Amino acid sequence: MEIVIIGSGNVAAILGRKFKAAGHTILQVVSRNASAASALAYEWNTESANYMSLLNHRADVYIIAVSDNVIHEIIQSLRLPGKVVAHTAGSVNKDILKKVTAHYGVFYPLQSLRKETDHLPEIPFFYEGSDDKTSKTLESLALSVSPGFVAKADSEERTRLHIAAVIVNNFVNHLYALAEDYCKKEGLDFHQLIPLIEETALRLKTTSPSQTMTGPAIRNDEETIQKHLALLKNYPKLQELYKLMTESIRGN
Numbered sequence: 001m002e003i004v005i006i007g008s009g010n011v012a013a014i015l016g017r018k019f020k021a022a023g024h025t026i027l028q029v030v031s032r033n034a035s036a037a038s039a040l041a042y043e044w045n046t047e048s049a050n051y052m053s054l055l056n057h058r059a060d061v062y063i064i065a066v067s068d069n070v071i072h073e074i075i076q077s078l079r080l081p082g083k084v085v086a087h088t089a090g091s092v093n094k095d096i097l098k099k100v101t102a103h104y105g106v107f108y109p110l111q112s113l114r115k116e117t118d119h120l121p122e123i124p125f126f127y128e129g130s131d132d133k134t135s136k137t138l139e140s141l142a143l144s145v146s147p148g149f150v151a152k153a154d155s156e157e158r159t160r161l162h163i164a165a166v167i168v169n170n171f172v173n174h175l176y177a178l179a180e181d182y183c184k185k186e187g188l189d190f191h192q193l194i195p196l197i198e199e200t201a202l203r204l205k206t207t208s209p210s211q212t213m214t215g216p217a218i219r220n221d222e223e224t225i226q227k228h229l230a231l232l233k234n235y236p237k238l239q240e241l242y243k244l245m246t247e248s249i250r251g252n
């Protein structure tokens with residue numbers, strides 16, 4: 001397919017790389033960020049533009065990968081009759097695009113994407129189209145970059161998935177960041193915890209997380225819990241989270 005990517009951030013970069021690797025042609029990258037757009041255009045041997053007024057109108061598909069709160073602004077005067085146009089936001093309704101074309105939808109990558117990554121991660125895609133043509137086009141685009149990880153999801157289902165994604169990714173990652181900070185302050189090496197993190201994540205492929213919990217909370221080891229809480233007295237935020245998580249694991 002011939003594709004135009006609007007945006008030059010994390011999602012734009014990773015999707016563009018995936019599209020290129022699958023043999024699609026990226027006709028143009030359009031972004032207000034001139035240096036990011038031209039870096040991606042150079043990488044993909046294509047052209048870049050910094051204004052929506054310079055948008056190439058010859059593509060089959062337009063992927064809008066900008067911050068959720070600016071999609072509305074970006075598409076104010078965008079009209080692409082006959083073209084398939086989709087945004088990539090988990091929690092934005094597809095109807096935001098309905099004035100742009102009759103063939104609008106969502107192309108949501110359920111993955112944590114960072115443009116500086118040195119590999120192309122596996123990405124489950126959830127798509128939704130305003131009509132059959134859009135759904136088929138977005139499904140086929142998703143399957144071309146992610147065979148086996150593609151499903152249809154309407155706005156409500158996508159939002160529920162987004163909530164689950166925030167919990168397993170952003171919240172867990174925040175706990176890693178707090179633990180890293182704690183390790184630094186206590187003169188410990190955070191990297192020594194990585195085999196533990198990997199093992200816990202790997203188990204999820206075969207076993208429900210509810211079946212694999214270990215540690216003082218599930219064992220009701222009150223003595224250890226109280227000792228940990230006392231040692232966390234100089235880390236009030238961590239101490240509070242420790243209490244909250246312990247209660248949650250205990251089912252309270």
Ligand SMILES: NC(=O)c1ccc[n+]([C@@H]2O[C@H](COP(=O)([O-])OP(=O)(O)OC[C@H]3O[C@@H](n4cnc5c(N)ncnc54)[C@H](OP(=O)(O)O)[C@@H]3O)[C@@H](O)[C@H]2O)c1
Nearest residue numbers: 007008009010011033065066067068070088089111112113
């Ligand atoms: N990253 C993820 O893991 C992920 C996963 C699934 C879905 N998504 C969704 O994908 C979309 C893009 O996310 P992202 O992670 O790629 O964000 P990002 O890396 O922060 O990139 C955002 C893009 O939007 C542009 N932008 C921001 N404000 C703008 C404005 N006022 N006018 C014009 N352009 C503006 C940015 O340009 P500047 O560089 O000039 O700011 C940049 O090109 C979002 O809807 C997000 O919810 C993200």
